Amino acid sequence: MPRPPHLCTCGQLVPHGARCSCQIQRDRERKARFDQKRPSSRERGYTHEWRKARAEFLHQHPTCAFCGAPAGVVDHVIPHKGDMTLFWDRTNWQALCKPCHDRQKQMQERYNHIIS
Structure with a gap:
């Protein structure tokens, strides 16, 4: 029997096991902010x-x-x-x-x- 969908904090109904588009977008933005501050691989010692x-x-x-x-x-x-x-x-x-x-x-x- 399939599991029921869940309600995202934005109010959207999301299938079980899936992520809401607002969560995916938030993750992309968070990762982009992190990457701007992160030193390059060379600066981290990977030479x-x-x-x-x-x-x-x-x-x-x-x-x-x-x-x-x-x-x-x-x-x-x-x-x-x-x-x-x-x-x-x-x-x-x-x-x-x-x-x-x-x-x-x-x-x-x-x-x-x-x-x-």
Whole structure:
């Protein structure tokens, strides 16, 4: 049996599991404001030196630390947040596949942010 639609805060009826167009627009605007203030990837430390170190690390650690699939992302276990010492600390790196990085790792970081 299908689930009933829900009422958005704007008053629009939205099918179950879908998002209202006003929520999507609000998210786009919020993300655009964030991106204007965010430093470029180069300014955050992701330079040619990083790409070389990343390739070497993935060669040494070819599988995802979470699921064992082929890894394609070098993740910082503890988010460096601009701390270049932590950024380059290889003991703080882990190899992850893209799905694990984009789902599980991001959920972990959101959960840890709420708790702390």
